Amino acid sequence: xxxxxxxxxxxxxxxxxxxxxxxxxxxxxxxxxxxxxxxxxxxxxxxxxxxxxxxxxxxxxxxxxxxxxxxxxxxxxxxxxxxxxxxxxxxxxxxxxxxxxxxxxxxxxxxxxxxxxxxxxxxxxxxxxxxxxxxxxxxxxxxxxxxxxxxxxxxxxxxxxxxxxxxxxxxxxxxxxxxxxxxxxxxxxxxxxxxxxxxxxxxxxxxxxxxxxxxxx
Amino acid sequence: xxxxxxxxxxxxxxxxxxxxxxxxxxxxxxxxxxxxxxxxxxxxxxxxxxxxxxxxxxxxxxxxxxxxxxxxxxxxxxxxxxxxxxxxxxxxxxxxxxxxxxxxxxxxxxxxxxxxxxxxxxxxxxxxxxxxxxxxxxxxxxxxxxxxxxxxxxxxxxxxxxxxxxxxxxxxxxxxxxxxxxxxxxxxxxxxxxxxxxxxxxxxxxxxxxxxxxxxxxxxxxxxxxxxxxxxxxxxxxxxxxxxxxxxxxxxxxxxxxxxxxxxxxxxxxxxxxxxxxxxxxxxxxxxxxxxxxxxxxxxxxxxxxxxxxxxxxxxxxxxxxxxxxxxxxxxxxxxxxxxxxxxxxxxxxxxxxxxxxxxxxxxxxxxxxxxxxxxxxxxxxxxxxxxxxxxxxxxxxx
Numbered sequence: 101x102x103x104x105x106x107x108x109x110x111x112x113x114x115x116x117x118x119x120x121x122x123x124x125x126x127x128x129x130x131x132x133x134x135x136x137x138x139x140x141x142x143x144x145x146x147x148x149x150x151x152x153x154x155x156x157x158x159x160x161x162x163x164x165x166x167x168x169x170x171x172x173x174x175x176x177x178x179x180x181x182x183x184x185x186x187x188x189x190x191x192x193x194x195x196x197x198x199x200x201x202x203x204x205x206x207x208x209x210x211x212x213x214x215x216x217x218x219x220x221x222x223x224x225x226x227x228x229x230x231x232x233x234x235x236x237x238x239x240x241x242x243x244x245x246x247x248x249x250x251x252x253x254x255x256x257x258x259x260x261x262x263x264x265x266x267x268x269x270x271x272x273x274x275x276x277x278x279x280x281x282x283x284x285x286x287x288x289x290x291x292x293x294x295x296x297x298x299x300x301x302x303x304x305x306x307x308x309x310x311x312x313x314x315x316x317x
Numbered sequence: 318x319x320x321x322x323x324x325x326x327x328x329x330x331x332x333x334x335x336x337x338x339x340x341x342x343x344x345x346x347x348x349x350x351x352x353x354x355x356x357x358x359x360x361x362x363x364x365x366x367x368x369x370x371x372x373x374x375x376x377x378x379x380x381x382x383x384x385x386x387x388x389x390x391x392x393x394x395x396x397x398x399x400x401x402x403x404x405x406x407x408x409x410x411x412x413x414x415x416x417x418x419x420x421x422x423x424x425x426x427x428x429x430x431x432x433x434x435x436x437x438x439x440x441x442x443x444x445x446x447x448x449x450x451x452x453x454x455x456x457x458x459x460x461x462x463x464x465x466x467x468x469x470x471x472x473x474x475x476x477x478x479x480x481x482x483x484x485x486x487x488x489x490x491x492x493x494x495x496x497x498x499x500x501x502x503x504x505x506x507x508x509x510x511x512x513x514x515x516x517x518x519x520x521x522x523x524x525x526x527x528x529x530x531x532x533x534x535x536x537x538x539x540x541x542x543x544x545x546x547x548x549x550x551x552x553x554x555x556x557x558x559x560x561x562x563x564x565x566x567x568x569x570x571x572x573x574x575x576x577x578x579x580x581x582x583x584x585x586x587x588x589x590x591x592x593x594x595x596x597x598x599x600x601x602x603x604x605x606x607x608x609x610x611x612x613x614x615x616x617x618x619x620x621x622x623x624x625x626x627x628x629x630x631x632x633x634x635x636x637x638x639x640x641x642x643x644x645x646x647x648x649x650x651x652x653x654x655x656x657x658x659x660x661x662x663x664x665x666x667x668x669x670x671x672x673x674x675x676x677x678x679x680x681x682x683x684x685x686x687x688x689x690x691x692x693x694x695x696x697x698x699x700x701x702x703x704x705x706x707x708x709x710x711x712x713x714x715x716x
Contacts, residue, residue, distance in 0.1 A: 121473075125466050128459040129357045142528065146561060153560030153590040160589045171608045219596040226622060229629040237653045286645055289661040293643040295687050296665030297530045298473070299680045302480045304533065308676050311537040311668055312565065313572075 110307040117305035158182075185210055251277055348438045350453035353414050355466075355716075358459025361434055363394065363413045364403065368440075371398040375442040377411065381420055382435050385452065389437045393420060398440065417457050431456060465716030480683040487679025495681055500639055500657035501670050504615075507637040508545050511612035517552035517587075518542070519611040521602060521627060523618020523642065524595060527561045530665075531643050535617040536562075536569055537668035538641065542615065543570040547577035552584070554611065556591040558598050563590050599623040603630045616640040616655070617664070620647045628654035641667060 120138070123131050161175035185207065190197045193205035240246040257263035258274020303309035353360035363379060375398035380389035393415050403412040417434065435454045440447050487493055511518045520539055525532045539555065546553040555570060557563040567588045574583040591601040603626065606614070614631040616624070616638070624640075624647040631638050632654045640651035641659035651658045659667060662684065669677030698709035 125463055125470050126461055127355055127357050127463045128461050129359070130459070132357050146526075146559075149560035149564060151560075152564055153557075153593065156560075156563055156586075156588075156590045160586050163586055171604065174604065215594075215597075219594070222596040222599055222626070223622065226626055229625050233625060233629055233650065233653045289643075289645045289648070291691060292662035292684075292688065293645075293665075295476075295684050295691075296534075296643070296662035298476055299480055299684050300530050300534055300665045302477055303677065303680055306481070308484060308680070309537065309668060311540040311672075312533050312569070 106310070106313060109313055110310070114305055114307065117301065121301075121305075348436075348451060348453055350434070350436045350455040352455055352458050355460050355463040356457075358457050359416055359418050361415045361417060361436075361455045361457050363411075363415060363436060363438070363453075365411050365438055367402065367408055367411055368398075373397050373399060375399075375440060378439045378441060379413070379415070380437045380439065381415070382437075383432060385435050385454065387435075387437075389435075389452075391420065393436060398442075463716055467716075468712055468714065469716055476683075476687055479686055480680050483683035483686065484676050484679035487675045487682065491675065493675065493678045493682060495666075495670065495678060498659065498663055498666065498670055500641065500659045500663065501667055503637070503639060503657045504542060504671070505545065507613035507615075507639060508542070508549055508551060510637055512549045512551045514612045516610060516612035517554050518546060518613040518615070519602075519605065519609075519631075519636075520553060520555045520615045520617065522555070522557050522559075522562055522566070523616075523620045523644075524558055524598070524623070525619040526559045527565060529619060531619040532562060534664050534668065535641070536565055538615075538617050538664075538671070539566060540569045540573050541668065541671040543573035544577055547574045547579045547582060550579070550582060553587060554605065554609075555588040556598075556602055556605070557589065558591065558593060558595075560590060563588065595621065595623055599626050602627055606630050606634050606636070610634050611636055614638045616642070616651065618642065619644050620651075625650040625654065631655075 116138070119134065123135055157178065161178045163169075164172045164175040188205065188207040188210060191205075192199060192207070193202035195202050234252075237245070238249045238252060240249050254270060255274045255277055257266065258271040258277075263270040263274070300309065304312070348363070348365040350361055350363050352358075353362040365377075377394070377396050377398050378392055379394040381391050381393035382389050394413050396411075396413070401411050401413055402408040403410040415436075417432075420434075433454050433456050435452055437452050508518060520542060522535055523529075523531060527533070543553055553570065555566050557566055567585060570588050571580075571583050571585075574580050591605075592598040605611070606627075607630065611631075611634075614628075614636045616627060616631075617640070620627075620642050621644070624642070624644070628638060628640065628651055638655040639657045639659070640655040641664040642648065642651060643661050643664050645661065648658065648660055652660075666681050666684070669681050694709065701707070701709055
């Protein structure tokens with residue numbers, strides 16, 4: 101069992117890891133074809149994994165309804181929303197799902213006039229969260245917070261016309277903050293992240309990091 | 318030994334530099350066709366010197382044939398004469414890459430191998446049409462190594478050697494020093510608080526699928542958290558947005574409970590798919606945070622615009638929040654709203670830090686050594702650039 105659960109996945113990870121590393125350096129058509137095949141495998145696996153996801157979602161919400169746990173009423177809407185969408189998706193504007201997807205069907209209507217506006221609404225809430233987070237952060241409690249507060253004020257003023265009206269140097273200072281200290285910090289983080297990614301990849305390829313297989317060691 | 322290593326590294330980097338700088342250099346000549354270097358074998362490059370009378374009124378047309386004597390009737394390229402100059406030649410040369418798969422030559426459409434293509438360059442203006450180049454031919458060939466990525470390849474090999482060397486060294490030396498990471502030390506406190514309060518802990522995966530290294534790093538951290546949670550007998554809720562991440566998370570959490578000797582405490586429904594889209598995911602999790610009020614929230618992985626909404630909602634419920642992400646655009650939001658934030662590389666260090674496995678700790682040392690080398694190169698490069706020498710820029714040029 102350990103052979104199937106540990107050794108085989110590690111061998112597959114090693115072979116595929118090495119192949120995909122070298123694929124990046126080999127422009128030959130054979131290498132491009134390998135990438136296409138592997139990408140296709142990924143898509144096929146994702147397709148089958150959708151069933152696991154759907155099962156998890158429905159099982160979770162069915163249990164909530166069955167046990168009448170707090171907020172079980174919301175779970176009814178999961179079945180209601182998913183049911184309607186699936187029905188119209190399969191109906192496909194009268195052409196049914198075995199034909200090409202039709203345009204302008206009820207399925208599209210649900211997406212355009214229910215899902216997209218609902219998503220946009222949640223996204224728009226972000227502005228209020230930003231204001232509340234900024235209010236808490238920009239209190240000058242110590243030296244670092246004061247520097248952050250001053251920088252933020254300069255950058256915010258430098259991005260709107262009123263900043264230029266106050267002083268022509270404010271947009272210049274804002275640009276300098278963004279392109280020098282901000283960019284330097286961003287690049288430092290990116291370099292650290294890249295090194296971390298490479299180190300983690302090497303550990304996975306050589307089977308040193310096995311936590312993703314479950315059980316830690 | 319160290320001296321030899323430094324000389325060796327400098328030698329191969331210089332080799333990479335000379336390859337990048339001079340490998341592509343071609344002598345001045347008339348119209349020329351050649352196999353595009355570093356490609357899959359479906360492209361031919363054309364290069365010809367520019368003339369002083371180029372303008373938008375004049376055009377270059379390149380005709381193609383598989384026969385040296387023509388007929389040259391199929392257009393392979395049609396551009397304004399003041400377009401497509403070769404980079405770095407001060408507009409002295411034009412260059413064009415012709416995709417041979419797109420050439421409408423029926424007899425060769427099915428088999429592109431070893432075909433010799435003949436090209437004829439014509440310059441046409443409002444007044445006349447003139448052949449300005451000889452007929453040139455080339456055969457496209459696939460390359461087995463992209464020389465433009467030689468520098469990247471060498472750096473990758475050097476870094477891999479450093480990582481594997483440090484891991485080997487770590488096997489021999491016990492008790493490697495690693496700096497404290499407050500966010501990781503706080504995991505135990507957060508879980509302890511959740512246990513005392515009798516509330517669950519919530520682990521939120523980022524928005525990347527299993528093919529992202531940050532998701533794999535998140536899974537590694539999840540395994541360690543699940544182990545502690547199983548020991549403390551505290552419920553752990555794990556939200557996912559991708560079914561594959563869900564399957565892996567279920568397996569990892571289950572194994573951790575098994576390892577802790579508490580397989581009976583594992584509840585499959587606690588590792589769940591919250592939604593499959595970004596904002597429905599946010600809504601589902603905000604609902605869970607508001608209704609169930611988890612005592613500890615962990616945001617681990619790669620996040621986008623949803624980070625602030627999630628973290629602010631969690632902060633409003635009074636939970637201890639620990640975030641770990643390599644998404645630098647979202648770091649300010651997490652720093653603002655979470656109690657502890659693991660920034661960038663700390664996400665990848667977490668697994669080693671929590672497990673204290675000497676082999677994993679060795680890789681952390683390798684990361685530090687590599688960072689030291691990079692800092693040295695940046696300082697040295699800045700000094701050279703100030704003196705007007707910019708060869709280090711070529712060493713790190715992306716291919």
